[in-house]
Amino acid sequence: MKKIAVIPARYNSTRFPAKLVQDLNGKPVIVRTYLAVKNTQLFDDVIVATDSEQIKQLIESEGGRVFMSVRSHESGSDRIAEAVASIDTDVVVNIQGDEPFVSKENLQAMLDALEADTEKQISLASVMTPITAWEDIENPNHVKVVLDKDDNALYFSRSVIPYPREKQQKMPYFKHIGLYAFRKEALRQFTQWETGVLENIEKLEQLRYLENGKKIKMIRTQHIGIGIDTEEDLTKARLHWHKD
Template sequence: MKFIGIIPARYASSRFPGKPLAVLGGKYVIQRVYETVSQVLGEAYVATDDERIYNAVIGFGGKAVMTRTDHKSGTDRIEEAVEKLGTDADVIVNVQGDEPFIQRSQIETVCRCFDDADTQIATIGKPFEDMEAVENPNSPKIVLDNRGYAMYFSRSVIPFVRGVEREKWLKNYPFLKHLGLYAYRKEVLGEVTKLPQSSLEKAESLEQLRWLQNGYKIKVGITDFETVGIDTPEDLERAEQFLKEMK
C-alpha cells in the first residue's frame, strides 16, 4: 500500500497571519512539519494558496503544489492537490501545517489503521488525563465501537457516566480526545469532498461528522503523545520554549 502526505498551509489566518512561515528554532514551522512527514512516508507535498509559502518550501528543498484560494476546508484543498499531482498513492495522509511537533509514531499509527480492509478514513485519539480537559469544548471527544471505529465525535462530554460523581468520571470511562490527523483512501477522499454539509456537522462544527452521517467508517488509532499546534504568536513562544526543553 502506497501512502503520500499532503500538508495544507494557508497564509491568511485571523489570529496569526503567515504562521506557516513563522520561525521556530531556526526553521519555518511548515519546514518542521514537512521534514517529519517526508521522512516517515517518503513522499510529501505542501498544498498552499500562497506563493510565499510555495517559494519557501521549494527553497528548503521540499515539494509544494499551488491550490485555489476559495477552499472552505483543508480537506478540499488536499483533494485539489491530489488531482493536480495525479498520484497513484492508495492513501492520502493529511497533516496540519501548524503542528511542528507531529510525532513519527502518530503518522505510523494512522497508516496502520489501513491494515484493516474496512477502513475508509483514519484518525487518532489520545486518552484524556483530567476532567478539566475533557470538559473543554475545544477538545472534541470520540466514542468508539468495539472494533476501534468512531461512533461519534462531540464537543460535549460524552458519554454521560450515570450514577458517578463527575470528578470520578475519568476513573470509570476512558474518555478519548480527538487529534486532527487524518488519512483517507484516495477514492474516499474524492467522495467526501463532494458531500454537502450535514446537520450534525453544522451543529457541532466538526467536519468529520459529515462523513459519519453519510455512513463512512472512520478507524481510530491511539497515541500517547499530545499534539502542539501553533494558532497564535503566544503559541509560538511556548513552542520555542518547548523545543529548548526537548533539546
C-alpha cells in the first residue's frame, strides 16, 4: 500500500496570522511539523501544500517537496485533493501544518486500519480522544463524534451528542482530532459532491463523507499534541519543546 502525507499550510490564519512561520525553538512551526512527519518514516513521500512563497522556501531549504496551490479552496479535503491529483498513491494522510507534536502512533493506527480493510469498505480513518469534563463536552469548539458498535462514525457535531436525557446515566464522549487518512478515490469523489445540508449547518467537512454514505473508521487515542492556534499555544509549545 503506497502512502503519502500531505501537510496543508495556508499562510493566513484568522486567529493567529502567519503562525506557521513563527519560531519554535530555532525553526519555524511549519518546518518543525514537516520534520516530525518525515522522521516517522511511515510515508513514501511527504508534501507540503501551500499558497505561500515564504513557506515554500522554508520547506525547500530543508530538502522538502512543496505543492503550490493554484486555486483557493473551501476545505482541507479540496486542497489536498488538488495536491495529489496526479500522484500515484493508495492512501493520503492529512496532517495540519500547526501540529509539530503529531503522534507517530496515531498516524500508524490510521494506516493500519486502512491496510487491514482488504475489502476497502472504509473510505477514511480519523482519530478521537475521550473527554469527561462537562465544559469540554458543551464547548462548540470541541467537535464530538458518536459511533456504531465497530467504532465507525455515525455523526459529528459541535453540540452535545448524544444528549443525556437522564443525567445519572454514564455515557462516554469523544472529541474528534483533525487527523485523516483517506483512500485517494474518496478524496476524488469528495471534490465532485455538492456541499450537503449537514456540512453547511455544522461547518464540518467530514459530514460530507457521511452524507454520501462513506464509512469513517475512528481510532481511539490518548496521544494528543499541542496544536498551535493562538500565541498562547505557541508559548506552551516552546515550553514543551524544552522538556523534550
